[in-house]
Amino acid sequence: MSGYRLSSGGLIDRSKTLSFTFDGSPLRGFAGDTLASALLANDQLLVGRSFKYHRPRGIVSTGPSEPNALVTIGSGARTDANTKATVAELYGGLTARSQNRWPSLAFDIGAVNGVLSPFLGAGFYYKTFMWPKQFWERIYEPFIRRAAGLGRAVLERDPEAYEKSWAFCDLLVVGAGPSGLMAALTAGRAGLRVIVADEDFRLGGSLLSTSETIDGAPASVFADRTVAELQSLPNVTLLSRTTVFGWYDDNVFGAVERVQKHVAEPSSKLVSERVWRIVAKRALLATGAEERPLVFGGNDRPGVMMAGAMTTFAERYGVAAGKTVALFTSGSAGYRTARTLSAKGVAIAAIVDARAESGDQAPDGVRVIRSASIVDTKGRQRLKGIVVERSGFEELIACDALGMSGGWSPVVHLACQRGAKPVWSEALKAFAAPDVGGGLRPVGAANGIYTLAGCLSDGAEKAATIAADLGFNAVSAAVPVVDAEEASSFTALWYVPGAKSKAFVDFQNDVHAKDLGLALREGFGHVEHAKRYTTNGMATDQGKLSNINAVGILAGMRGVSPAEVGTTTFRPFYTPVSLGALAGTARDEHAAPARKSPLHGWAMKNGATFVEAGLWHRSAWFPRAGEKTWRESVDREVLNVRANVGLCDVSTLGKIEVFGPDAAEFLNRLYCNPVLKLPVGKARYGLMLREDGFVFDDGTVSRFDEAHFFVTTTTAMAGPVMAHMEYCAQALWPELEVRFTSSTDQWAQMAIAGPKARAVLQQIVDGDISDGAFPFLSARKIVLKSGVAARLFRISFSGELAFELAVPAGNGEAVADQIMEAGRPHDICAYGVEALNVLRLEKGLLTHAEFDGRVTPDDAGLGRMLSMQKVDFIGKRLSTRYGLTAADRMQLVGLKAVDADKDMRAGAHLLKEGTKPSTLNDQGWVSSAGFSPVLGHAIALAFLKSGRERYGEKVIVFDKLRDQEIVAEVCDPVFVDPQNAKLKA
Amino acid sequence: MASLITCPHCGVRPKEEFAVRGDASRGRPEPMDSDETWHDYVYVRVNPRGRTFEHWHHVAGCRRFLVVERDTATHEVYSVVDAAEFARRVER
């Protein structure tokens, strides 16, 4: 029996017993416990196995630096692997399991790795597993992979919700210990908008685990009182259970709040975790300091922990780490722990002090061994004794817990996340926060101040300065009096010589001191190389305990100062953050907004099947009773449009209203074809290029009056085209007077296509739309018989007589209904984008399947559109480069399967008959393919080298992905009505 | 920078409201300028480590192109102006 619950004391609620399980065993703790304190109170010393050697490990710390006590909490889809027991708040019903062991924690087969450890030194895998070659893939790697990792992720759908929130403040205080609370109080009283974030579930930091008193009361009382006052201030936000994980440009901080991680039955109204994006004018880093472990032989035995952790377990959780506790220290902290434990009735076996002398006061009757070191520890899965060496003599001292303290390092992680390196301080024997300007300043222990009074006044002073900087009337808050202040000092001790067994530097990754020696011998002495070669500091704790000792050891071996060795790079995240929290709400169906057409309801009524088109849901086809496949529906829709008439929702096309005296000139420079003299009341097909001469987008441009144009874009490129126009108008040609705005959402737009389109539409439209009155490419504002103001265009993407009618979005459904009603005698049908695609394919009209960003107008057979007489247009100059005009470019052609039963698929490549597949022999590719119900066989559009010269030639359509090679004939890309007789009817 | 941009029209806004278009240091050449000038304009970048001018489009705000003058090594922003104003200024 080692760890046990003290009979009194601690900031736990002994009236609230909480039941939980560890590896199936039922255990009990109290409200206010962490899982770690509850485990220790139940004498569960062994909590995990290390990564590489599977060594038995116990709790080392009481915070996020914990390398050993990693457990899996929860079950099923609510499983959280690799959770640090030291920061997991205990709740009733919590289930925890140990990790990285098989078959059980106490008996773990993987521990055989420890025996093999001479062969498994740092970087061993780079030197082996290479013979014979094929064994790596088949034997070695699968073996290594099985050994990988710690906890097990379930990869099931997470039932819980997450969210993000923005916050803005004058002052962010990171950490609610003595300096943080004092700073917040000062700033809060001065009226600043203050946010205090602390990772703990109870605010107070070290105030909750010190035996010191403030103004005659326990420090925790001061903490509670301060928190209460801060809570009462409307300008102060207190965020407990909130870890600030990152510091980003412009003093923006990322923080994660564990909203419901500590409850057994989460409320469906609340999220599990919330990520805060905090924009702070100023911030104080009140993150405290981290106690350093000592690197000595056997320092990983369960029962060895940080001295400060022992104090915290005792003071805050009312738990003793052992019956007989020894301490190994290079500073005053070990003595302080001894005094605390002794006062609570715990036996102190000895204080082993690495220093020759000090003024530190041991409790009465406690033996102090100076100039001494621990060279080994005894016991297997729990500590039974320590081997103390002094002046060449060894002594075995029995104990069941050992507290170690190698001094302190300020926690400066956040301040070093934006490129600045921490600065070695000879005075502090530690790396201190770099000066990163006024936005973020360290305060208190994070600033290297290790006395309580010093922390309180540093917090008050820094906050007062910030308040004054920001123009607030700072009332300097009275700093409370700390009674019987204890001094704090230590000597840096990176490595304890004479180790009789492995002396671990990084507990979780099993990096021991000799690994660092090996790294240095093999040329990996640079701190980054040593880290990467040995994996020191790369575990889930990111080296919070190990990095400083590794730096010190490397410095010692290289004979230089730690300043010269330097640290590895600090990067987000300070502690690991769940992907779910960072993702927030934008996941699953809500990963991106869904845009719905004003005719969505109409399409639903007509039985549409929908398909994603960027953010839009578009109607794809409209199956009717008896139709078993999508092809049947699409074929029917196509044939009906060709024979009768159909209605298709084209509302998703981008629509832009362009105004101004220079609108014509502006558009003339945007399109490669002429626009300047487009008559009022007319529409024109237009092609925009990128500045490098390739096709950017196609669409129509219409002119309603001299200074009002209307531009449409493809659905996919609506956003990019708008941005491109804004770029041209604002950045390139600000001298042109042109203004434009999107009207995409204002209009419901429908294509009415087919030989009977006019007959149907004429019933709706007020006014003459005969070919004479409203010829091909007319574009006008009109009024419907119902009184609805509308726009009518005579344009066609099907090759049929066709109109596009735009009505205000809210009227869209009613008008579409009317058209369907009017069209019923003419056998009108609704058709979707699939039929639209077949219709345009039959006509050789192009989409972004063809305009893939590597196609010139000439490639697409639209070379005649380039108006080289124009002085300038976007893409003109570079469109004439050799590579864009070479005769062997791939040109748009049609393909007809020679064997009418065979189909073709977009993405197939083209080969000359009789040639073998090879990149050199590749002649082109199929951009679009489909079945033409009009022609009764497969057709395709393709890009073929010098294709327009090759009509009539047979090529092989190579589709190895489905093991198919068929022969097709090259032809003109217009398969249906090449004379456009129907279009102009 | 990188987290927030102070739009001259809209105030301080988060990065996700913007799209970066790229180098803003050079104007578009005249139609009759040399092939080399045009090639450089379209394809070549100074790409300095240090102060640079870049077009940022305030897509989800005022939809203006802004010229952001900033340091590519430190991400410090020195100025943000409307692209039209910047173009006119360069003109002069």
Added chain:
Amino acid sequence: MVRDYNNRHALEQKLRSAPRPAAADHLMVGHWRAMATVLARAGQAEAVRQSIASVPELSLRFSGPGEWLVVSEVEAPSGLVRRLEELCDGGAYVVDQSDGRVVFRLTGPNVRSILAKGIGLDVHPATFSLGGSANVLCGHIPVNLARTDEDTFELIVPRSYAESLFDDLMRMGRAFDLTAAFSD
């Protein structure tokens, strides 16, 4: 509640079920409101702004330099366009957006907390005061946000995004039992 017999609201599906009694935090969806984009001509921005601002029943929502969404509580769409064209007297171009936008009015004691879950703009009264308006992102959706009262904000969203924004707002308000209904 319907403007005319054949007008279909973008949220008709979403708000079809009978509304719960309004909670303290409540989302009202404007059934429709006339609004138009006003694009001032070169050099006319200030004059245009002033003449529109002088009409009490017109509300200017800032969209960009020389560009506003003008909302009217009283006009019909065609009337608004005519009115604005008269007011601007050739100094601006006017585009009807009445069918292209949906207005959400969010009101209640927790609106700022709700909005903070989607909008990266500091809407503290000191920085975004009554009458303030801005184009912003709410999550991934572009909206125009305006403060129309101490605890009331209006979000104007392109019609095609309205359902998505509605879902987002309801989720953002879940912790506060946010309710929703058509406003008229």
Added chain:
Amino acid sequence: MRYSAFSLVRNALSGNLNWKPQWRQPQPKPHYDVIIVGGGGHGLSTAYYLAKEFGVKNVAVLEKGYLGSGNVGRNTTIVRSNYMLPGNEPFYEFSMKLWEGLEQDLNYNVMLSQRGVIMLYHSDAQRDAYIRRGNAMWMEGVAAELIEREQLKKMIPFLNYDHARYPILGGLLQRRAGTARHDAVAWGYARGADRHGVDIIEHCEVTGIRRENGVVTGVETTKGFIGCGKLALAAAGNSSRVGEMADLKLPLESHVLQAFVTEGLKPCIDHVIVYGGGHFYISQSDKGGLVFGAEIDGYSSYAQRGNLATAEHVMEEGVTMIPGLSRVRVLRAWGGVMDMSMDGSPIIDRTSIDNLYLNCGWCYGGFKATPASGYCFAHLIARNDTHPVARALRLDRFARGYAVDEAGAGPQPNLH
């Protein structure tokens, strides 16, 4: 010292005290036949192949930081040859073949893990584009498979099949593709080059390029002037800066790409999976961490750090593709500086200056190219002749109108 089972055992039994440095730390000589600027993957592999394959052994690699301190040590370790365009596919397949023999060649285990790379598609258009790509691979003799939804469900059951914003319809799989241990690649090439006599000089920053009569004669460095016969630049994200020293104007922008790793987990993801609804990709390392990334941050930058907005977006894509990732915790983020080119494809070429050679423009795909990049660059330097698989990757392709634009995005680097 050659690594073998014997050497491993012998050293283990002697307390591992006799291992020697994996590469020397030489002082620079006054003159080298070839100086390579940049001690990352590409610079080191160039040196290795120059010495081993092309007999050019009087070579120095100059690295301003520690060896491998650039992108070779901060990437998502993916190795693949699933390109579409004829200018790219043969080059990357050449690289893939070199990967497959690299461990034996280097006598160093770079842990090539051919676990398969699958790129998901979510629409018909995307499927068609992948079919085009897969068939282009087959044209080069590279096996590719189209995995349809039902088959994919069996292969990778934990993807988001039922609640995806963009439904997962299938994927394009290259089985031979996979991952390799990034640091080991740098170290293995360094050790290999060193054993062939190459001087690897760390902490030696080039500050100037000396030219006489228009010909490069050497470099000024923080360790003094070093003369050379030929100068080869392999400076990745810093290419523009080094090029500037020789008045080279390059079609490059430096951008930040973030990569992430989670806490170590027991094996759960076998393949490298690429999300088609965005740019997210993920794999699991041999240590158990899930390694992932997505798009670049979007602005030009030399700061090796990313922004939170992009990181959040990466996570959105991640949990959208694999909902079960939601409770997995991300441990660490990196920001690498990408030398984004104007068409998204690399440049291996001579320059307008005699004896000055250029290797850059790797965008976010430099790691997989490490062997071929080094081999082709060495070929070019040693023989003054472009290797056949790198013919399309010349610098003048932009002026001539032969961009190799896989994304079809045009000369806007942050869209590639």
